[in-house]
Amino acid sequence: MRWYTGHTLYDTLLLIGFIMAALVFIFNKYGTAQYGGRFGKTGKGLKLGSKAGWVLMEIPALIFFPIFFFMGKNAMNPVPLFFLGIWMMHYTNRALVTPLLMRPSSNASGSFALNVVVLGWITLALHSYLNARYISELGTHYTLEWFSDPRFFIGLAIYLFGFVGNIYSDTILRNLRSKNPSPDEPRYKIPYGFLFKWVTCPQYLCEMISFLGLAIMTWNLGATYVLAITMANLIPRALITHRWFQKNFDEYPKERKAVIPGIL
Ligand SMILES: NC(=O)c1ccc[n+]([C@@H]2O[C@H](COP(=O)([O-])OP(=O)(O)OC[C@H]3O[C@@H](n4cnc5c(N)ncnc54)[C@H](OP(=O)(O)O)[C@@H]3O)[C@@H](O)[C@H]2O)c1
16 A cells, blocks of 8 residues: 555555554543553453553553664664654653652552553554654655754644643642552542643643644654544543543532643
């Protein structure tokens, strides 16, 4: 199949990726992924602790991407190397920093389903291949001039806003719980500050913004695939999380939306 780069394997996998994103969106209407304290205890099957689950699920991104990347003929050029740096920064945070800083509740064992880890691997393998192969081999616009192209610096600004906003939102959530929570400490509290003023899940909103920025700054459909699958996952999860807060806290701020300020 040749419809984007002319590379049959790449174009076929890209199409499969978009079909996967559509299926994830449909399946998420019937229940969100089984991980985390609110949703991870439901369902059958093998469960891991949340830190182990996150690290195991996300660590392939730090392995697959460099492997595919260094197979490309343009791997040592400055623009591809810059994107390699962005990728490693993003996934070092997602695979190591965030999980290791997490403060699991004292009864949090077994809240990360193994099937979520396996689905995560498939998504990340495709995500790594589609971006690394395009950036270091198939993309033809990553010359030095790309650093002064408006798509690059507008996309980079959007990406950085999303990346920093995601970390900041995660930090606010983390600090709601003490470092070693006692069994009688309430597991959940209402978060305030930053974008929590407008939405329940700014961490998800900022994650999507960061991938929007990545898609713009790399100008490649492989990055649009990850934006699509992230939206397919996180918008339904934000809606369920929002309903959970409204149900569990009578004083939950009425004006707060789920994930898009003023809209959704
Ligand atoms: N790219 C993607 O497709 C994707 C998918 C999923 C997540 N992510 C990112 O991964 C990060 C973690 O996501 P997540 O779904 O695990 O987020 P989450 O539901 O916000 O949970 C993150 C941590 O904060 C705790 N927490 C959440 N709400 C709390 C509250 N009201 N009071 C006290 N503690 C609270 C959770 O504890 P419990 O475990 O006890 O609930 C968990 O330890 C986010 O930055 C998210 O954007 C990305």
